[in-house]
Amino acid sequence: MSEAPQLRVIGHVRSPWPEKFGVPRQSGLTQGLEARIELDRELIPVEALRGLEGVSHVWVLSWFHQCTSWRPTVRPPRLGGAARLGVFATRAPHRPNPIGLSLVRLLGVDDRTLRVADLDLLDGTPVIDIKPHLPWAEQPSDARCEWAAEAPEPLPVRFAPAAEAMLVDASERAAIVETLRWDPRPAHQRDDPERSFGLALFELELRFTVDERGVVVLAITRSEAARGSVHGAGGGAK
Amino acid sequence: MSEAPQLRVIGHVRSPWPEKFGVPRQSGLTQGLEARIELDRELIPVEALRGLEGVSHVWVLSWFHQCTSWRPTVRPPRLGGAARLGVFATRAPHRPNPIGLSLVRLLGVDDRTLRVADLDLLDGTPVIDIKPHLPWAEQPSDARCEWAAEAPEPLPVRFAPAAEAMLVDASERAAIVETLRWDPRPAHQRDDPERSFGLALFELELRFTVDERGVVVLAITRSEAARGSVHGAGGGAK
Numbered sequence: 037m038s039e040a041p042q043l044r045v046i047g048h049v050r051s052p053w054p055e056k057f058g059v060p061r062q063s064g065l066t067q068g069l070e071a072r073i074e075l076d077r078e079l080i081p082v083e084a085l086r087g088l089e090g091v092s093h094v095w096v097l098s099w100f101h102q103c104t105s106w107r108p109t110v111r112p113p114r115l116g117g118a119a120r121l122g123v124f125a126t127r128a129p130h131r132p133n134p135i136g137l138s139l140v141r142l143l144g145v146d147d148r149t150l151r152v153a154d155l156d157l158l159d160g161t162p163v164i165d166i167k168p169h170l171p172w173a174e175q176p177s178d179a180r181c182e183w184a185a186e187a188p189e190p191l192p193v194r195f196a197p198a199a200e201a202m203l204v205d206a207s208e209r210a211a212i213v214e215t216l217r218w219d220p221r222p223a224h225q226r227d228d229p230e231r232s233f234g235l236a237l238f239e240l241e242l243r244f245t246v247d248e249r250g251v252v253v254l255a256i257t258r259s260e261a262a263r264g265s266v267h268g269a270g271g272g273a274k
Numbered sequence: 275m276s277e278a279p280q281l282r283v284i285g286h287v288r289s290p291w292p293e294k295f296g297v298p299r300q301s302g303l304t305q306g307l308e309a310r311i312e313l314d315r316e317l318i319p320v321e322a323l324r325g326l327e328g329v330s331h332v333w334v335l336s337w338f339h340q341c342t343s344w345r346p347t348v349r350p351p352r353l354g355g356a357a358r359l360g361v362f363a364t365r366a367p368h369r370p371n372p373i374g375l376s377l378v379r380l381l382g383v384d385d386r387t388l389r390v391a392d393l394d395l396l397d398g399t400p401v402i403d404i405k406p407h408l409p410w411a412e413q414p415s416d417a418r419c420e421w422a423a424e425a426p427e428p429l430p431v432r433f434a435p436a437a438e439a440m441l442v443d444a445s446e447r448a449a450i451v452e453t454l455r456w457d458p459r460p461a462h463q464r465d466d467p468e469r470s471f472g473l474a475l476f477e478l479e480l481r482f483t484v485d486e487r488g489v490v491v492l493a494i495t496r497s498e499a500a501r502g503s504v505h506g507a508g509g510g511a512k
Contacts (some may be wrong), residue, residue: 041281041337041400046370047290064411064453079370090420094362097335097373099279107296108322124323124332124404132317133285133402137375139412161277164371166362173302174377175413182328187410204351 040239047075047148049098049161049257054100058220061113062127063096063138065187066214071140071155071161076179085145088168094142094150097165100134113220114184117223121183136161140207152245173257190217191251199242202256211237216244285313285386287336287399290449294340294446295472296458298352298394300365301334301376304424304452311376311401313386317448321381326406332380332388335403336395338372352422355461359421374399377407417495430488437480440494449475454482 044238054061058106060066073096075085088094100247108126109120123131195203203209213235224232229260232245232254241257289309291297298304311334312322326332347358361369378390388404390405431451433441441447453475463469470483470492479495 039281040353041339041402043279043281043371045278062324062408081346082355084360084362085299086347086358086360087421088360090380090418091363093414097371097375101279102353109324120324120325122322122324124322125329125406127405127408131333133281135373135403137333137335137405141414165373167365167375168363168419168422169414170300170419170422171417171425173300175417176302176331176377176379177409178294179331179407179409179413180328181330181408184406184408185410205375216276225463243312257491263295266467267343 043099043144043164044079044248045099045162045164045225046080046166047073047163049096049155049159050074050159050165051157051159051161052238053157053236053251054112055236057233058157058215058237060215060218061188062154063140065156065178065218066154068153069155069211069214070143071152071157073152074168075150075151075164076198077148078235080148082147085148088142088145088150091142091168093104093139094152095165095167095169096136096140096152096155096157096163097167098136098138098140099162099164100129100131100136101160101162102158103129103134104130106130106132106134111223112183112222114188119183123185137166164165174262188218191219191246193217194250195253196255199253199256202258208240211252212240212242213254216253217244219246219251221246278402279364279404281337282317282375283314283337283400283402284318284404285311287334287393287397287401288312288397289393289395289397289399290476292397292455292476293474294396295471296475297396297455298453298456299396301378301394301396302392303456304392306391307393307449307452309390309395311388311390313388313401313404314454315386318386320357320385323388324388326380326383329380329406331377332390333374333376333403333405333407333408334378334393334395334401335391335405335464336374336376337400337402338367338369339366339398340373340396340402341369341372344368344370344372349461351461361381363421364419373402374435376428401504426456429484432488432489433491437491437494446476446478450478450480450494452490454491455478457484457489459484464504
């Protein structure tokens with residue numbers, strides 16, 4: 037029995053988000069956006085995944101490696117950034133043990149790689165466990181969370197002509213819309229209507245603002261050196 | 275960024291089960307049986323729990339401290355102990371990182387102690403995180419797990435006269451029924467109808483068998499020295 041247990045990293049996330057800004061705030065929001073879990077081939081034999089083909093949704097337990105400190109209370113973006121809640125009443129990543137719990141749709145398994153949708157994790161995030169979701173045990177009909185009772189409302193997203201001209205295909209456009217429609221701006225930076233924000237997605241650099249009608253993508257830049265991402269071979273979180 | 279992250283134990287479980295035999299195989303089964311999560315008063319300020327009063331169900335992340343080894347495949351009791359599945363397709367406690375994920379009903383919070391129902395953890399289990407369950411994100415309507423599609427069927431439980439005579443109150447009887455009706459016997463020990471089993475529950479030692487009509491509680495012994503349990507002051511898992 038160990039009172040200070042040591043974790044093993046069993047794999048890593050490959051997702052569209054190379055930086056924290058823009059990562060979805062909860063799993064299940066960015067429907068259809070694909071990501072991968074690449075398990076460590078040295079540590080995990082392929083038999084350890086046998087039977088996952090009969091499972092529709094899995095829990096991904098991860099380690100928020102960029103969250104190294106925590107405070108007893110946090111200000112959830114959902115509450116406008118003003119109200120404070122205890123960290124254990126929220127899903128904030130800065131926790132005594134910065135463990136992430138993400139419910140994702142399992143699209144397929146190829147050797148030691150899981151293809152998933154609806155993930156909410158930074159590219160390069162260490163993975164520590166995969167478990168099947170059990171609907172009969174984990175969907176209580178009378179469950180409620182008063183301060184976050186329903187899914188957030190997405191914003192409409194539109195593209196300025198200069199941004200529209202940079203789009204290569206429909207899946208790229210869909211990924212941009214899925215990421216921006218949940219309004220990634222910090223609550224305390226939402227007051228200035230002139231302010232624009234930069235956000236990395238795959239190898240793209242987006243610039244956007246938010247007006248009274250929703251999100252406007254102002255510009256899209258394609259970076260020359262593709263970073264480590266779901267499209268790249270390796271890399272990790274910046 | 276640490277590639278081999280160190281966990282902090284933030285508290286411990288106080289449950290009716292001082293030994294592994296008899297611990298429910300999933301959360302949500304033993305409805306109404308109360309347990310406690312006692313958070314570490316040195317590490318966790320009371321503000322860290324603020325807001326939990328508006329949350330009906332929480333995730334308890336725990337460390338299966340008695341599960342120190344793992345194998346790529348396991349034989350789930352649910353499948354009769356014969357079929358092998360990959361460990362990541364099951365909720366078996368022996369995993370690369372033996373982390374438990376239990377959805378429990380939150381009955382109340384008193385200072386640093388959470389009163390919960392439906393827990394499936396050994397008395398003394400280290401706790402590593404508490405998170406609110408978010409129904410809108412974590413109850414996908416089309417979820418399925420083919421090999422464990424529905425809740426298991428409970429067995430009827432009856433008491434032999436000698437056992438009946440030892441019962442003190444209705445809550446004790448309910449705790450015995452809740453624990454035994456899920457048939458704690460290992461799959462490979464279910465063939466011999468003459469066999470009886472011993473099981474510890476609070477400070478009770480139960481002896482039971484299973485016949486064609488269900489579980490029969492043959493005898494109940496009350497141990498002199500109350501062990502560490504939900505009724506005791508301290509103690510831990512044996």
